[in-house]
Amino acid sequence: MNWLDSHCHINDKAFRDDLDDVLNRMVENNVLKAMIISSYIDDYDYSLNIKHDKIAFKHSLGVYPGDVNELDEKLYEEYVRRCKQDECVAIGEIGLDYYWDKDNKERQKEVFERQLKLAIELDKPVIIHSRDAIADTYELLKKNRCRGVMHCYSDSAEMAREFVKLGYYISISGTLTWKNAKEPLRVIREVPLDRLLIETDCPYLTPAPNRGKRNEPSYVVYTGRKICEELGLNEEDFQRQLNDNYHELFGV
């Protein structure tokens, strides 16, 4: 069995110089599946050309909440055209971010909801980004029922349970391995195993013991092993569960 990274940005400029090495380290660490998230058209087009004969990549595209001010109709149509392609198996990351921008909440909600409706129309899952906006996120997801994952989940264990009730998966990032992590440890106990995913969100949120360095998909093993340690799980059983969850949500 293998590990997987359910959310990575190896299309980021941070990886342009040594992507082959990054991919080879994934194979060394047995990370053989990865979802590449694109927030920009150029990144998506570039991502489709990332290949490795031992790694299975999937692709996702969506308008990031931090970019809604620059979005016009013509550009949105470019997103939609690609979201309809078979290669694009999910819409995201989409959502709300009131940490970086709280002056355009209505615009963020409008673009988020529009993409939720697109996902429903295309029958594709969504990848949700929510920062300092959990109540509004929940409200819109309850109103527009999709399948999907709460990416890099960083809110309370109680809210995690509510998202699970809505049918969502909860994806855990490297912050679980950080010294000050408390709530993520409660979250992994609250969420049923058949609703858990793991991710790096690289190049950000590097897990211990590499905190401070650039993050990369091969480091997802630190998060996976930490969960096994905390929950007393057999590594291979957990890998099998993660693979099942990943395929259940994003397809085989």
Ligand SMILES: [Zn+2]
């Ligand atoms: Zn991301």
